[in-house]
Amino acid sequence: MHAVEVNFDGLVGPTHNYAGLSYGNVASLSHASSHSNPKEAVLQGLEKMKAMHELGLEQGIFAPHARPDINVLKRLGFTGSDSQIIEKAFKADPILLRACYSASAMWTANAGTISPSVDTLDGKVHFTAANLNNKFHRSLEPVTTTALLKAMFNDERYFSHHIHLPDQGFFGDEGAANHNRLCDSHADAGLEIFVYGASSFNSALPKPVKFPARQSLEASQAIARLHQLKPENHLFIQQNPDVIDQGVFHNDVIAVANGNVLLCHEQAFLHQADTLKQIKQAYLGNKPLHIIEVPTNKVSITDAVGSYLFNSQLITLSDDSMMLVAPKECQRNQAVHDYIQEMILADNPVQQVRFFDLRQSMQNGGGPACLRLRVALNTDELAAVNPGVRFSEEKYNQLVSWANKHYRDSLSSDDFADPMLLTESYQALDELTNLLNLGSVYPFQQE
Numbered sequence: 001m002h003a004v005e006v007n008f009d010g011l012v013g014p015t016h017n018y019a020g021l022s023y024g025n026v027a028s029l030s031h032a033s034s035h036s037n038p039k040e041a042v043l044q045g046l047e048k049m050k051a052m053h054e055l056g057l058e059q060g061i062f063a064p065h066a067r068p069d070i071n072v073l074k075r076l077g078f079t080g081s082d083s084q085i086i087e088k089a090f091k092a093d094p095i096l097l098r099a100c101y102s103a104s105a106m107w108t109a110n111a112g113t114i115s116p117s118v119d120t121l122d123g124k125v126h127f128t129a130a131n132l133n134n135k136f137h138r139s140l141e142p143v144t145t146t147a148l149l150k151a152m153f154n155d156e157r158y159f160s161h162h163i164h165l166p167d168q169g170f171f172g173d174e175g176a177a178n179h180n181r182l183c184d185s186h187a188d189a190g191l192e193i194f195v196y197g198a199s200s201f202n203s204a205l206p207k208p209v210k211f212p213a214r215q216s217l218e219a220s221q222a223i224a225r226l227h228q229l230k231p232e233n234h235l236f237i238q239q240n241p242d243v244i245d246q247g248v249f250h251n252d253v254i255a256v257a258n259g260n261v262l263l264c265h266e267q268a269f270l271h272q273a274d275t276l277k278q279i280k281q282a283y284l285g286n287k288p289l290h291i292i293e294v295p296t297n298k299v300s301i302t303d304a305v306g307s308y309l310f311n312s313q314l315i316t317l318s319d320d321s322m323m324l325v326a327p328k329e330c331q332r333n334q335a336v337h338d339y340i341q342e343m344i345l346a347d348n349p350v351q352q353v354r355f356f357d358l359r360q361s362m363q364n365g366g367g368p369a370c371l372r373l374r375v376a377l378n379t380d381e382l383a384a385v386n387p388g389v390r391f392s393e394e395k396y397n398q399l400v401s402w403a404n405k406h407y408r409d410s411l412s413s414d415d416f417a418d419p420m421l422l423t424e425s426y427q428a429l430d431e432l433t434n435l436l437n438l439g440s441v442y443p444f445q446q447e
C-alpha cells in the first residue's frame with residue numbers, strides 16, 4: 001500500500017521563553033534571560049509548515065502543552081489559588097517557575113519514538129512518548145504528550161500507544177531526535193537506527209565527560225522491544241561521546257536521514273568507519289544507499305553546532321529528488337554555506353536547499369528537524385488520523401489569526417510574575433483544542 005511521511009510540527013506555545021535550562025545545549029545556555037517573542041516564534045513555525053505543505057508534503061500540527069504546569073508547582077509545595085502559587089513561586093524560585101512555564105514541547109522530535117507499521121510484528125504503528133528525564137522542564141512533558149498522541153492517532157485498529165519508559169536516567173529517552181530510519185520508500189520496511197549517548201549498565205562503553213548523554217542504550221533497546229521491531233529492522237549505534245561534550249546533545253544535531261540518504265558529520269558516531277559498515281550491511285533497501293559524510297576540515301563541530309546544518313530536514317519532493325530545509329544560520333556561516341553548495345552539485349539525491357528563519361526556536365537550540373515529528377503512514381492509517389491536526393491552507397489562516405489574537409510579542413523575566421500570563425495561555429489553548437479537534441486534553445480542562 002502507498003505510504004507517506006507526515007511531519008507533525010510542534011506549534012510553539014504562548015509562553016516560549018529563554019531560561020537557560022538545558023545544560024549541554026550551547027544555544028539554550030547562551031540565550032538565558034534574553035527577551036523572547038512568542039508571537040514571532042509561533043509564526044515562524046507556521047511559515048515552515050505552510051512551505052512544506054505547498055511543496056506537496058503531508059504536514060501535521062502538534063499542539064503545545066498547558067503552561068505553567070500548576071500541578072507540578074503544587075506537588076512541590078506551593079499552595080493557594082493559581083495566582084498565589086505563581087506569586088509564591090516567583091519569589092521563592094523564579095527559575096523553577098520559568099521551567100514550569102517552558103514551551104519546550106515545541107521540539108516534537110523529542111516528543112516520542114514512532115515505528116511505522118511496515119517495521120513492526122503486529123503491523124501497527126507504535127508510539128512511545130519520550131520520558132525526557134534528563135532535564136526537569138522537559139520531564140514535565142510525557143503525560144500530556146501521550147494524551148495528545150492518543151487524541152491525534154485514535155484508532156486501535158492501526159495505532160498502538162505505550163506508556164513512557166520509567167522516569168529515571170537509566171532509561172533516559174529523548175525520542176526521535178536519536179532515531180533515524182533508512183528505507184527505499186515509506187511503504188517498504190526500513191532500518192531503524194537508534195543512536196544512544198551512553199550505556200547505563202555497561203561501564204565498558206565510553207561516556208562523555210563534561211555534558212550529559214541524554215539517551216541511554218537501555219532506553220533504545222526497550223523501545224525496540226515495545227515496538228515489536230523485527231531483528232533485521234533495527235540497529236543500535238553509539239554517538240561519539242566527544243561531540244556530546246562539544247554541544248551535540250541529541251543525534252539530530254550531527255546526523256539526519258531520509259529515504260536512502262544519511263547525512264552525517266565524520267565525527268558523528270563512535271568508531272565511525274565500522275559503524276557505517278554496519279549500517280551498509282544492515283540496510284534493507286534496493287536503491288543505493290548514500291552516506292554523505294561531512295569532513296571536519298570543511299565543517300568543524302563548532303560550525304555544525306552553531307549553524308545546525310545537521311538539524312536541517314531532508315525531504316523528498318514529488319520528482320524523488322531531495323531538498324535540504326535548513327535554518328538561516330547555515331546561510332550566514334560561510335563554511336557551511338559553501339559545503340551545502342558543494343553537496344548539491346555532487347552526485348547524490350540532495351539537489352536543492354531552502355533556508356528558513358527559525359531564530360526564536362534556534363536560540364533555544366531547536367532547528368527545523370527538532371520542530372517536527374516524523375510519522376510514516378499508509379493510506380488507511382493516514383485516513384484514520386484525527387483530521388483536526390492535519391495542515392491545510394484554511395487551518396494555517398485560522399492558526400495565524402489565533403496566534404495574533406492570543407500571543408504576546410515579548411516575554412522577559414519579570415513577566416512571569418504576572419498571573420494574567422496563565423489566564424491568557426489557558427484561554428488560547430482552550431480555543432486551540434477546538435480548532436484542532438483534540439477534546440479536553442489539558443489538565444486544566446479536566447478539573
Ligand SMILES: NCCC[C@H](NC(=O)CCC(=O)O)C(=O)O
Nearest residue numbers: 018019020021022025028107370
Ligand atoms: N531538540 C531540541 C531541543 C532543545 C531543547 N531546549 C530547551 O529546552 C531550552 C529551554 C530553555 O533554556 O529555556 C532541549 O535542550 O531539550
